[in-house]
Amino acid sequence: MAVGSVALAGTVSGGEFANxxxxxxxxxLLLYFRTIYGKQILAGYNVYPHTPDDYQQTGRHAAIWGRDIQWLGDVDEVIAHVQRHGYILTLHWHWFFGGDSAWTRERKTPVVLDQLLKPGTPEHDTLMRELSKTADVLEKLQQAGIVVLWRPLHEIDGGWFWWTDLQHPENTAELWRVMFRYFTEERKLNNLIWVYSAGVGDLKKKPPEWRRRFYPGDQYVDIAGIDIYGVDLQQDETPYWDYFRAMEEICPGKTLALCECDAIPNPDKMVAGKTPCWLYALPWWGCPHPRRSVDWARFTMGHPQVITLxxxxxxxxxxxAPELGILRPADDGGAWFPNSVPVIEGFVAGRGSPVDLLQFLVDDKVVAEIRHPxxxxxxxxxxxxxxxxxxxARAYDAAGKQNLSNRIHIAVGVRNAARSRSVRASSGxxxxxxxxxxxxxGWHAAKDAEDAWIEVDLGSPVEISQVNLIWGWKIHPAKFAVEISRSAPDDSERSWETVSLLEDLPWQPWKATHRVRFAPRIARAVRVHAYQRAAHQTWAGYDLAEIEIPIPAR
Known part of the structure; x- marks a missing residue:
């Protein structure tokens, strides 16, 4: 499949837009959506710090990137990022009204929508102040020429956020209309495509006719959708159709999206017509995640049915900037080639200008180039x-823009002396x-263990001069030692020698890599001894994905 990097021209009548x-x-953008709807699905990606960046695992960027305006950070940095990469930006809003939580159960002060919607009340004054502040951010995006898929009051009929009035759903619908009129008529925000999203829930307990009471009306909505979690991504068919048809009943004629989900549903089933082909699917989790495996992410992001950036x-x-990715080998710990020469495979695509040069970098040094790849x-x-x-890999286009690929840990002409060996640890x-x-x-040390160690028995004495440590999600040491012993584990006079001590290491959220080199030593066992966590990450114990001890293959 190739949608291609071609400029789209033309418009449709203004009556077909909410604004x-x-x-x-x-x-x-809406014209493009209508041309692909029901034929292909756009890949989405939710930008949150609670899961790894799945580009590093899949080698492909999503076409739609989701962010939360409540925690957007520096809007100028967001603008620069969108302008550099050219993805479609969607924003939702975990709205901490009055400085309190978005979640009803966590709020200290309940929100009464009747009062909120009544001009002259303190609640209404707060509402308009907060809408004004949010409009200021959206206005900066408009000035930068960035269109936003704006998804406010998300999971609108769920009941777990303060904006859902379960007793009088019409109040929630009116809150949407108040926001719409203020943003479009008073603030002239003409860069917003309005996305209405329902919450997952039992369709018997929350049937479409009840859910429709939250709907503000066709004239206030461009795209509709629903958030679906907890289904079998590979096999389920009926749940997707049930929710899709319910949304067709609630929002007839609207383009429908899977606004949040565990992962992109099975694209093979979409092709076969066994499940609906949504406009886009936006997984809430990066990968790896218990609800979104790396294998599934790689399969869906590389599928012809799925449109990536x-x-x-x-x-x-x-x-x-040009788009590129290394697709094979994967960065999963298996890229070891002790007795063969690897072939690196991937893709590169210009986005507005052809790619002139593709470089391959090994430890940040250029080792090869391909002209006009x-x-x-x-x-x-x-x-x-x-x-x-x-x-x-790094790509340069004819306009001078450049981009760097995902990173692959690769081993050639060596084998891993630690692989599948006996291990023991201080805790975890x-x-x-x-x-x-x-x-x-990986090994997960005890949550309260600032001082922790893990030991590998190499089985017999081996000459080593390097230990690689690849850490998992967020928690790794700022200070640790690599220690060796010549003795077997059952030796009563066993002693340890420190061959390297590293301190003041910077924090990295994912796959922090430490390649520890030292003068050759004979070792029967290797111990990694952590003393202090980086960035005071104390919510869990050290997360060590892999210990690698490279030695000559022969």
Whole structure:
């Protein structure tokens, strides 16, 4: 499938937009949505710090990026990021009204929508102040030429957020209309495409006719959708159709999206017509995550039914950084080539300007280049380059824009002396997972253990000069030592020698990598001894994905 990077022209009548003054780019975006709807699905990605960035695992960026305006951060940084990459931005709002929580059960002060909607009340004054502050942010995005899929009051009929009036749903619908009129008529925000999203829930307890009472009306909505969690992504068919048809009943004629989900549903079933083909699917979780495996993310993001950022058309004369990704080998801990030469495969695509140069970097040093590379590339690793490395690719387009690929940990001409060896640890769970060859499992030290260690028995004395540590999600040490022993575990006079002590290490949220090199030593056992956590991450114990001890393959 190739949507291609081509500029779209043309508009549709203003009567087909919630805001008749929607900007030209917004109109083109909606026109594009209508051309693909029911045929292909746009990949989404939710930008939150609670899960890893799945681009590093899949090699592909989503076409739609979701952010929360409540915690947006520096809007200028967001603008720069969108303008650099050219994805479609969608914003939702966990609205902390009055400085209190968005979640009803966590609020100290309940919100009474009757009072909120009544001009002259303190609650209404607060409402308009907070709408004004949010409009200021959206206005900056408008000034930067950024169209937003605006999804306020999300999961509108769920009941767990303060804006859901379960007794009088019409109040919630009116709150939507108040926001709409203020943003479009008073603040002239013509960069917003209005997305209405319902909450998952039992359709028998919350039937469409009841849910429809929350709906503000067709004239206030461009796209409708629902958030669906807890279904079998690979096999389920009926739940998707039930929710899809319910939304068709609630919002007849609207383009429907899967506004939040655990992961993109099975695209093979969409192709076969066994499940609906939503406009887009926006997974809430990065990967790896218990609800979104790396294998499933790689399968769906690479499927012809699914449109990723490299396949997204341009909607104006803008030019963006080229898109590229290394697809094989994967960065999963399995990229070890002790007796063979790896072939690197991936893709590169210009976005507004053709790609002139593709470089391959090993430990940040350029080792090879391809001029005017094809979209789908392959590159053979240099036969004389042995060891463990970090591989990336970098693309330059004719306009001088550049971009860097995902990172791959790769080992060539060496084997891992720690793989599948006996291990023990001072505390925690699954120490054996630190030597299983996978970056998606690991040893988890006890939550309260600032001082913790894990030991690998190499089985027999081995000459070593390097230990690689690949840490998991967020929690790794700022200070640790690598220690060796010549003695077997049952030796009563066993002693340890510190071969390296690292301190003041910077914090990295995912796959922090420490390649510890030292003068060659004979070792029967290796111990990693952590003393202090980086960035005061104390919500869990150290998370060590893999210990690698490279030695010559022969």
């Amino acid at each position: 008749p003054h929607l900007c030209q780019k917004g109109q083109q 490299d396949e997204l058309p341009l909607f104006d004369d803008a030019s963006y 094809p979209r789908d590339f392959s590159w053979t690793w240099p036969g004389d380059l042995h060891g463990t490395f970090e591989l990336t 769970t699954n120490p054996e997972a630190a030597v299983d060859g996978s970056y998606y499992s």
